[in-house]
Amino acid sequence: MKRGIWGVMALAVAALPTMAAAEDQFRVLVIATPSTYHYEYIPVARDNLERVARLHSFALEWTSDPARFDGDLSGYAAILFLNTPPERLSASQRTRFEAYMRAGGNAMVVHRAAIVPKDEWPWFEKLVGRSFVNHPKVQTGVVTVADPGFPAAFGLPSRWIWSDEFYVTVNPYRIAIDPVLRVDESSYDPTLIWPGQVGHRMGPDHPEAWHHRYEQGRVFVTLLGHQADMYRDERYLQHMLGGLYWTATGRGQAANPAP
Template sequence: MVRVFAALFCICLPATTWAEDQFKVLVIATPSKYHYEYIPVARESLERLARLHAFGITWTSDPGVFDSDLHQYAAVVFLNTPAEQLSEAQRAHFEDYMRTGGNAMVVHRAAIIPPKAWPWYEKLVGRSFINHPMIQTAVVTVADKAFPATFGVPDRWIWSDEFYVTANPYDVRINPVLRVDEASYDPTRIWPGQVRKRMGEDHPEAWFRDYEKGRVFVTLLGHTPDMYRDERYLQHLLGGIYWTATGLGRQH
């Protein structure tokens, strides 16, 4: 009888007794003209990673979440989300979050914002968008083996993506994590109406930095839905989430 009561007691305990979330992140994935099909695939994959690694995810496509208290989240992840869609009040809430120790992760399309539309956010990203060549296969190289977002990818990684060309108008210092070898593809193969431009040997595709009182991780990789099924890419994202949310994992 004692064993029966003990078993019933264990069954009635809340699930959090068994697996408490280490931290919680907010993922905002707002569709745009060229980025919407990835959303259900990315959601399934990231929620699986969250269950596997014991952290919580709040997933939304509604910028209205920025009207509420963001301080419950260890990090805010902009997943292909046009940040310029946030209202002035929502931008102010996010800026306050970062100035009081919040952290941000920016993925692919979320790194693009029209010039002068939100300079504070442009400085958070650390680089400004120039153009995106057509999707091509290239060699992505590891620039920082000590950073968690590189632990799951090879030193020379065959990857196909839009390898954004960027500039640094605000003279922001970043810490590159991944670069792309421009000799392995044609950066001038671009869409009509864009201006061809090469970046040369220093062509970062992922980086980290401090901003305000928080941490920022940016990856420009992640254009198509199938990328969010690729385990190496997911390990890249997981490493970024882990460091952004906790500040841990980077080898010194």
């Protein structure tokens, strides 16, 4: 009798890992291609974002090779361009990504991935929603929450001390975006830049993260994320998680965000 009871218990315990394993809610393709100033972040970002993905039951597929865009992209809820120079994609790869977005795909763009050389790929510039001008040296400033009802702002205080490059952008294509974060230019020096360059002020409307619709999909952009150690910062990871959750699912926005 005892042997029978223990046998049943052993079978139950053996089944626990299978029963406890959560099914992935969605899949995201992450392209993280090294560039001149952005390469050390990749192993740090991968370790920490994989931890976040496991905690929240979604799947990340990592690649550093744009050739992945030669294959089928339709199975991904979103594609995350993580500091990857978009100009690395070939003409055919660009066409496939454009088709993915027109079929209802979604994209998240982080930091360096928002920079497109002039006239290199206007379609992607429109996807980003702003065009890069330049950036001052890395400085500590105050990032402010523009939309507390958006998931990428949920883990952040209304005024957040952060150190980054604080990209300066313009809007040549007149794309409407919904700002999530701005930076307070009075909290750092936008003109502190390298010899031969001119630093620019954008004034009170200096977005550093935003979202909008493009083609048939959702797009979330954060210009924050220059240094590798940022991907160990829990608040930054919460910012990334909120942006990715909304991008992949379209969910999480507060119906009536606080003023």
